[in-house]
Amino acid sequence: MARKLNESSAVIVGGTSGIGFASAKILLQSGLQKLTICARDVTKGRNALSKLAAEFPGAYLHFVQCDASDPGRTETAITHAELAMGRIDVLVSTGGGGLIPRPLHDMKLQELMPTITSLMSSILHPIHAVYPVMTKQRCGSIICLTSDVSIIPTFGSTAVGAATAGISMFCRSLAVEAKQHCIRVNCVSPSVVRGTPLYDKLQRDPFAASLISKVEQNAHLGVIRPDEVAEAINFLAGPGSAKITGQIISVSGGGTPI
């Protein structure tokens, strides 16, 4: 059964900036009582935690350093989070990313699989690590970040498209297995999200910037901000989506072909 957010504990991997940090704020605004955020950089983690603590003084907040591309460290981080909070009802897996789109002829053969693996592993490891915790509880909502390049073929996105398509199908397949344990698994799929460190990094690359500009020109509903992606995450975390699993919600402002 889906728990109310004010009775839930959540882990956000990648919760120190961008979409993950915006999700932390919206979940706490919706009443979430206990939250663990995970990421690699401890200074960024402390800063994020102190901003959240100032805004939500009543919430239990915790930071665990973790490189989610490493399976052992991810398992340890999830164990710490469970011990600290008592349970994990919601996982938002949004760590990783940061890849610059490239046409295949500009990639070395040796770069191809590490690129795909680095993106997939940091999103998928936390899911695998949290699954036994949620299975034991017979309750949980897993929300995973993918990208619209997983469904729309895009120039320069062979590797990112392959990785994110893999993430989406992993989640849809897991949803079929997980429902017997009352666990829901869904994805949120943005196109271009303005106002994140990743967006700024992409803007500094001329090829990526030209792709972004095309997507933004088509986003007639407006270019997406992190809090707008976080609203979809918040919906999938709470009881309002209790019967929804195996779905991918695209948040694109119309920038991606529909």
Ligand SMILES: NC(=O)c1ccc[n+]([C@@H]2O[C@H](COP(=O)([O-])OP(=O)(O)OC[C@H]3O[C@@H](n4cnc5c(N)ncnc54)[C@H](OP(=O)(O)O)[C@@H]3O)[C@@H](O)[C@H]2O)c1
């Ligand atoms: N922004 C966009 O336009 C956009 C569009 C489509 C999809 N997405 C996807 O959305 C997700 C989040 O994007 P964002 O824009 O919010 O990125 P962001 O602002 O760069 O934030 C990424 C977060 O993940 C953490 N992180 C990165 N690698 C990690 C790792 N290996 N292990 C643990 N934590 C890690 C970062 O902290 P540390 O660096 O300290 O670890 C940070 O907290 C990514 O998967 C991205 O591919 C973003």
